[in-house]
Amino acid sequence: MNIPVNTTRATAPANPAQPPLQVRGACPHDCPDTCSLLTTVENGVATRVQGNPDHPQTGGVLCNKVSRYTERTYHPERLLQPLRRVGPKGSGQFEAVSWASALSDIAARLKAIAARNPEAIVPYSYAGTMGQVQGESMAGRFFNRLGASFLDRTICSTAGGEGLSQTLGGKVGMRVEFFAESKLIIIWGSNSIGSNLHFWRYAQQAKRDGAKLICIDPRRSETAEKCHEHIALLPGTDAALALALMHELITHNWLDHDYIARHTLGWEQLRERALQWSPERAAAVCAVPVAQIRALARDYGQCFVNQQPAAIRLNYGMQRVRGGGNATRAVACLPALIGAWRHRAGGVLLSSSGLFPVDKAALQRPDLLAGRAPRTINMVTIGDDLLRPSSPQFGPQIEALIVYNSNPVAVAPDSGKVVQGFARENLFTVVLEHFQTDTADYADYLLPATTQLEHWDVHSAYGHTDALLNRPAIKPLGQAKPNTQIFRELAAHMGFTEPCFLDSDETLACAVYGDNIDFQQLLDHGFATLKLLDAPFAEGHFPTPSGRCEFFSERLAAQGLDGLPEHLPNHETPGSSNEFPLAMISPPARNFLNSSFVNVKSLRDIEGEPLLEMHAQDAAARGIASGAIVRVFNARGDYRVRAEVSVRARPGVVNGMGIWWRKLGLDGTNVNQLTSQRLTDLGRGPVFYDCLVEVQLSAPPPAPI
DSSP states (O other): OOOOOBOSSSOOOSOTTOOOEEEEEEOOSSOTTOOEEEEEEETTEEEEEEEOTTSTTTTTOOOTTGGGHHHHHTOTTOOOSOEEEOSSTTSOOEEEOOHHHHHHHHHHHHHHHHHHOGGGEEEEEOSSSOOTTTTTTHHHHHHHHHTOOEEEOOTTTHHHHHHHHHHHSSSOOOOGGGGGGOSEEEEESOOHHHHOHHHHHHHHHHHHTTOEEEEEOSSOOTTGGGSSEEEOOOTTOHHHHHHHHHHHHHHTTOOOHHHHHHHEEOHHHHHHHHTTOOHHHHHHHHTSOHHHHHHHHHHHHHHHHTTOOEEEEEOGGGGSSTTHHHHHHHHHHHHHHTTGGGSTTOEEESOOGGGSOOOHHHHHOGGGGTTOOOOEEEGGGHHHHHTOOOBTTTBSOOOEEEEESOOHHHHSSSHHHHHHHHTOTTOEEEEEESSOOTTGGGOSEEEEBOOGGGSOEEEOOSSSSEEEEEOOOSOOBTTOBOHHHHHHHHHHHHTOOOGGGGOOHHHHHHHTTTTSSOHHHHHHHSEEEOOOOSSTTTTOOOSSTTSSEESSOHHHHHTTSOSSOOOOOOTTOTTSOSSSOEEEEOOBOTTOBTTBTTTOHHHHHHHOSOEEEEOHHHHHHTTOOTTOEEEEEETTEEEEEEEEEOTTSOTTEEEEOBOOOGGGSTTSOOGGGSOOOOBOSSTTOBOTTOOEEEEEEOOOOOOOO
């Protein structure tokens, strides 16, 4: 798609009489809500972004972040022309160049590397946009044709996704709107008010109708304090809690034996394991009162006794530890034990993304690999991978990195090593971006990309079951181009002549779902609801190999892994180190989304500055008061930040609120200076919340001479 270039920021066309328009779109950010947007355009300028009242899941309501999207689009620091590095790596010093010059030089550099070994070229991208078109469509075609290394995109949700797939058969679950009818809602590992606002609306409706809300989270979040009960367990102990709940369901016979017999696999094995997990044992592991565990089990079991729907909203916070996949498996077993799936308002929801019939092969064209099988680089371990020389075991040294839809210098773990890797003078780095992020500072070429208001896209969701279309509301600002167009033009400069590189964005948008969803409905209404059963597993029919909820996974057993869910202690178990006695989690600041929106002034003003939340007990033991600058450290590095003594932190756990850009930190670092590159039990995911630290008052800066 060739979109005319708008070389101004927000200057209106000459015709002042043009009536205002409202353009339907979709929020592109990594959030389960995937809202439908209405953008008001006056004289070619977007003046307001609001929620679409015609979309039931959005209901006309947006979060504080996206409601300020025009501030982001017209930000004075928006990148609007290609830039070439002129200073040292990381200095952020660039000069303007033409698109033709930039693409010609990039292509020449990539050709030279590919001639030696194309696997020395690595793409790095994630969910800066969740769009199927601007995400991995044309980019996937480009890297497949090139023969570049694959990227294992694991940095967020793969442990939970794999755990769910091994138990339920995929990223499937109950429909979010039916939470409004539930009588018990367990919010497990989620600050829904900040990260799943529209689910919270349904939970509040259920609460008004008499439902009980229970939050399980190490942090006393905004959501936890508005629930009837908060269970503040230690990070990484969720599987122990789930197994203890099973213990109580079994010993009190709060079980739907008919559902278990007809629709589950491995019950006898699971029963034997669960009976090893008394509430007392789990309480010792989780560091919560035994009475809380018994009461939670009673509330859940009584829903079976009284034939009332019980629902679990599971989220990704609890799976960012060593045993995150097994913890997800354990929690996902619970609804089948009490027959919660019989009710449309019962069951569990972690992700609905597996329900969307996306034709990834049509978008990314794996046939362009032509039989090649490139190596795979895990994005979680990019710090180590960038510092690794060529070897027979790992393949060629990474010589070129193409970054889009991500900010790895800020968001990847063990960021001290990530920075060392990006600082290599012999690493050729190209970054597609809206702003000069931490990662952009290390680019050799910085290419201006369009925002959501300026391009076509199609979106699935992982928190509801509607597909959405995004129309461009305004012309691209300056010389910005959609990701698709950048990779189209780069393919042409590389000499790639396959016709698929000429497909327009509208053609790609039509290909996302093929014949599975009526594209005309997306054009006419902006969204289309998947046709699904209200209670998808009321009669079993799980998308597992057995068709049952698999308490025991024969697929995992065949890999030599435990077929049953089990509690796996953290890599860095709380209480295991005298040197680093505090566990640290790094939940997102409410007004940021990963590292997006950090540079939007109005939102940053609300957040104030990076903070470390500490319980009064831990702070007092170290002589720390609110407002003090502290040093948080472990063997991987140290991070200076302001402390806040807060009831949001539980004893023994500190909360390093993220994810701030490093350049906005006191010493040019952020909380990921402390997190590790180790991986989860399933899904090869990150362990951001599996991290031990110590905290001490920061030494004052030296006096000036």
